[in-house]
Amino acid sequence: MTNFLDAYSIQYWLESCPQGYLEQTEFGHEAGQKEPDALLSDPLLREQAIRVTCQLVSGERAALAASSGLINAAPDEASKRFLATQTLDEARHVEIFTQRLYDLGVKKDELESVLADKTNPNLAQFAEILLEKVDKKDFVSGVVGQNIVLEGMAFTVFEMLEASNKALNPKFAKILSGTIADERRHVGFGENRIGALISQHPEKKPEVEAMQRDMSYFMLATFADQFRNPEMREEIKASREKAGEEQQASWQGAKLGDMEPEELENLLADTVLGEFKQRLSRVGIDYQTPARP
Secondary structure (H helix, E strand, O other), X not given: OOOOOHHHOHHHHHHHHHHHHOOOEEOOEEOOOOOOHXXXXXXXXXXXXXXXXXXXXXXXXXXXHHHHHHHHHOOOHHHHHHHHHHHHHHHHHHHHHHHHHHHOOOOHHHHHHHHXXXXXXXXXXXXXXXXXXXXXXXXXXXXXXXXXXXXXXXXXXXXXHHHHHOOOOHHHHHHHHHHHHHHHHHHHHHXXXXXXXXXXXXXXXXXXXXXXXXXXXXHHHHHHHHHHOHHHHHHHHHHHHHHOHHHOOEEXXXXXXXXXXXXXXXXXXXXXXXXXXXXXXXXXOOOOOOOOO
């Protein structure tokens, strides 16, 4: 059984990640896997895939900046080593989702302009709150924002996307499964490390709780913009027609193919916020309910 400190080690990371679930993969998927022709040949579905993947790239760029920035703020060597492995994880996520944009037809010299055009401004605000704490070398706030809020959001979003794509797009689903495994480890570090630090620094609780509330609001605003976009209804309709009834996905006990965009938004938001509440409670932080956009 792996003990608390061994789980932070480089050796544990090597055995579980690059020598484990990522072995014999390329850019996170099995060799030779491609984006489905049905997606690439449909302008509406391809545009949807590009827009979703732009959010993933932008979120992972924020995670990369945060995890790397927290290394020198960490109060102990074990945390520094874990954050070094997390930094490489996040760099891998940036790379694999960027490669997916290229696979979807985005030209390399257009990458930054496409990201600037399609990244939701609320997601940028979400990241800005976190990176402000990191820039100040506020380790407690930074780890809560990064490893509980951002990673907790990513974990749930990736789970929903994996369920939606398992039958229709095995390549993307495989990429997501490895990313979920990484996020599970990152969230575990956040819970294990912050519980002790919050008990040592109870004066940090109000600041951390305010940050969680503000980040949660911009997360919900990002979801709202995505699911309430007028194009989303048409994209969902087109995706369901391509899938057929026999390939409709289920997640969290719900049949996703039967849900309207607003219902999907509420399911995702309620699942993420419920997870936040449980994780924060375990580390001694009082969950703050955000305003609903």
